[in-house]
Amino acid sequence: MNATLPQTETEFTRTRGRVPSYFEEGGRTVGSWLLTTDHKRIGILYLYSILFYFTIAAIAAAIIRLELITPQGDLVSAETYNKLFTIHGTLMVWFFLIPSIPSVLGNFVIPLMIGAKDLAFPRLNLLSWYLFNIGGLIALYAVAIGGVDTGWTFYTPYSSAFTNSHVVTMVAGVFIAGFSSILTGVNFIVTIHKLRAPGLTWFKMPIFLWSNYATSVILVMATPVLAMTLVLLSIERIWGVGVFDPKLGGDPVLFQHLFWFYSHPAVYIMILPGMGVVSELVTCFARKPIFGYHFVAFASVAIALIGFVVWGHHMFTAGTSIYSGLFFSLMSYLVAVPSAIKVFNWTMTLYRGRIFLTTPMLYALGFIGLFTIGGLTGLFVAALAIDVHVTDTYFIVAHFHYIMVGGMVTGFLGGLHYWWPKITGRLYPENLGRLSALIIFIGFNLTFFPQYIMGYLGMVRRYHSYAPEFQIYHVMSSAGASILGVGYILPLIYLIWSLKHGKKAPANPWNATGLEWQTTSPPPKHNFIETPVVTREPYQYSPEVEERMIYG
Amino acid sequence: MAEAHEALAEQFEEMPQQTEASLLGMWTFLATEILFFGAMFLGYIVYRSTYPEAFAEAGRHTLILYGSVNTAILLTSSFTMSLAIDSAQRGRNRPLLGFLLLTILLGCGFLLVKGLEYSEDIHEHLVPGAHFTKELSAPGQMFWVLYWIMTGVHSLHLIIGVGVLAVVAWMAWGGKFSEYYHNPVLISGLYWHFVDVIWVWLYAFIYLINRH
């Protein structure tokens, strides 16, 4: 590939003849979308779905933030408030964060990146999307018939024996969506193992593939445990037999072990793909090969593996043994090491680069900043003594929002902008993009940084009303949330606008090296006109060369 | 060898690649199944170590004859399934169909025996809840909760297995398989054997430990 001149669509057309894009081939009917097995179309179906669930969950968050402006709890009743944070947690975790990067960007980009025609099991991929939405609609049905007030964690015995809300329906939705996760994970693993283009060895793969592979391992190994846990919970609730209920000889802490065996690794499902995206963005917009490729690649795998043996750090005060706490605390510190390695390597990649502060790059830098703060506060909560004080407070709320929203959502938006020209064939307006990245960064910090402080002061999470001394921080947080809201609505508007009015995108507007840029924008149905052959290491950028990026 | 075949999906270059991908996919799925059952086994291990005596006492109420007969049936069905795979690999369609039907028959036999056992359990008031037998304590009831859930989920898997094999047998009847293409036989066989492996452990855990 010529590194100095961006390949434009006309070049492709000239050399290879005009090929119909995946939008055109197969038709534009609703049926052609709902029955498609094309990974690119399924990726877009996922994009619509997660946007839908995200909107509902975000509205719940907005009401929560409004409610918390005053200490008295006067906007909604306590019961409604509890249902709102359950909607927010459940939808955000299972129906937005977990499928966000893997199922949307991963689905779209992975086969392109490895030079394949599709995923290994295209029909299974479509089935995943249907299962995901059936699960999501059942969860929404549970909300519609009265909601659930257990929180997304469904702790027993409250969820199994005490609450009157629709736990079983909600759990059924999550259970079904879990199978969607498993099938996606299986699909990605097999695809990356078996469908790589000739010459694309493991250590020539872009980091995004490594991180999605690690994510898939977690999806496959952790999700079944959650599924069975939810089955056991439902059995206990429906038939009133003892599985976790202490009145019948059960141990509620066992539920927590099983739940967190899934849900802690699930946190890494929500961050690893974001790290993969950032590795793509930083290299492309610093025009540099990634520093320490092997370390960054193996760090993903290490995070996935160690991530499975840290779940007990959610339970330091739950009545588990001291030795259990000691072990899980140690492992939690260990899992921080590969995360730190990644941050250092990203920073070092900038050294002697040629840095373009494009929208995706701003998101990537925002990711590094917010993830670093989220990760550092992870060291606080991994320290046993501090966790005793701050667990179940807003400190934890702030910590995981820094990772999941500051990390994953920022990464997702960065990736979405980066691959937008490839996905839609249009460029987005660059200046608006930069503005919204800035607004999101400011709004996010104003929303969540005060929560660290009030958490340390003792503000307990999931409280509908609170002591007046915490009000000042809640007001700051709510103010930040409204800025954050603007930051999220802005891209929604200009991205939709760009579908019709954006400039036509060339094949490779960023002059990037990944295989996905070596085909037209948008790509043809089978991705490549001829199967590419890989001969070079990934990220062969040369910062010395003057380059030109194409902006919308 | 990589002859053009209508069963070769477009995303693959050649048949061995497709076969390997299918097998790897199935093995990955089986790994998830191990953890799916694993969550129940963990519950069993935790409660057994909490209430060793109550569990031993409750375990003595299980009907070992049914359990043992069923184990023999399932082990034999694995044998016939292997012969079905063998026939498929050698491209012999009629034995393939025969062994598949025999496997399905054995699977149904297992379910029949399990049904008889369940009805006897019900008769003995071994269903947890208000009418549970007074001979056993609350922790003993926990054993029976786990018994019903674990064997129930296993039976559900077996029913799915019978359904899958029925489809595969129907495909074999239609002459869909040859020595070059028989992926569905291979992966449904893996699933069948796996359900059998789970049962071997269930048999040991439920019927055998500290029986005397």
Place this chain on the structure above:
Amino acid sequence: MSLLNPSIVPRKTYVLVWVALLLLLLANWGIAQLKLGPFNPVFSLGIAFIQMMLMLLFLMHVRYSTALTRVFVAAGFIWFVIMVVLSMNDYLTRGSVPGQMGNSWIHEHPTAPPVNLPKP
């Protein structure tokens, strides 16, 4: 042929494995009738393990598979063992620190001699 079917196994192997499985079942059933104390679970689970290995290696062709397949087979079991070991690490050490309340059924180092209760 060998490229497509690296795992065609002599049928004799299947027959032998089947016979072995049934014999092991018989042994397991027989041993369960004996009173062997702590060795009973060892035998039941040990035999179940052997049966599982026979099925995995020969009937499910792991013995004839690539290293990649073996890794995936092992992974499921390894993850299960991780889950059990780390959960039991909690259950078996609860209450073993003086003053901390646990489920109180295991104490590795009793600090005082056991009470001497009269026999009924």
Place this chain on the structure above:
Amino acid sequence: MTFPLVPVQASEVARETDHLCIALVCASAIVCLIVFGPMFFFLFKYRNGHPADRSPVNLPQTKIEITWTVLPLLIFMCFYAWGARQYFNIERPPPGAMEIDVVGQQWMWKIQHPEGNREINELHVPAGRIIKLMMTSQDVIHDFYLPAFRTKQDVLPGRYTVQWFKADKIGSYHLFCSEYCGTSHAQMIGRIVVMSPADYQHWLANGEPGPTMVQSGERLFRELGCSGCHMGSTVVRAPPLQGVFGRPVPLNNGDVVMADEGYIRDSILLPAKQIVGGYTNDMPSYSGHLTEEQVMELIAYIKSLGNQSPTGTQ
């Protein structure tokens, strides 16, 4: 308008936890400098259009990677050890504690002092004494959180958990339930009042006069018929209880367990769980017949028997 940063420190543990936290804040600030400093410098110096030396250099990559793997690991281990040490302090009640019983219920805290005083959503304690809370829940999982002492502990149904503190500053502090427990979770709050020992004695004496925990337990012990089997010369079917508490008890299956509060509780409510060596399981379960407070009173009584010498000798 005030911007408080740290909650009241009302115990030594609170101060030590804050030290650890401050140390971590400093370490984090240094890490931020190390990461963001060069990052902004590179962003400025190597921005597109700005002339700079961009020719590739051969950095000792492996050495750099090992450095920034090992160094953080060592620092992390220091914080791990510090946090773990402090955790041991928090989790292990020192000897000589004054015991107060706590029962959580949707959505209130019920507290029993050994002297028989009861209170709801308030806990009066003397300053300078080690207070050990013996806690259980009547329904769902709660959590007894005392931010002024930096301690919290989940309160579980079906078993006891403990937490301790030693207040050294007189005043009134927050008490929160910090494990989500249903509709009025946010109302399951109260206060903990730390008084001078003299004021505490005064407060105890001015409360409703009632029987002490041991007295209430002894009455229950007789009324429920426990004494019929466990007391006096008729000890045939049940083990005697004198001198049992706090000692290891041999069981039928060969295990030895500590006769602590949890064990006594299980023996009353789940008698089949652990059977004393040589005995058969003849005791009926009292599960469902006793409130959590009554179980705690019975335990207080059996504890008081623990100081007597065992009756039976062999």
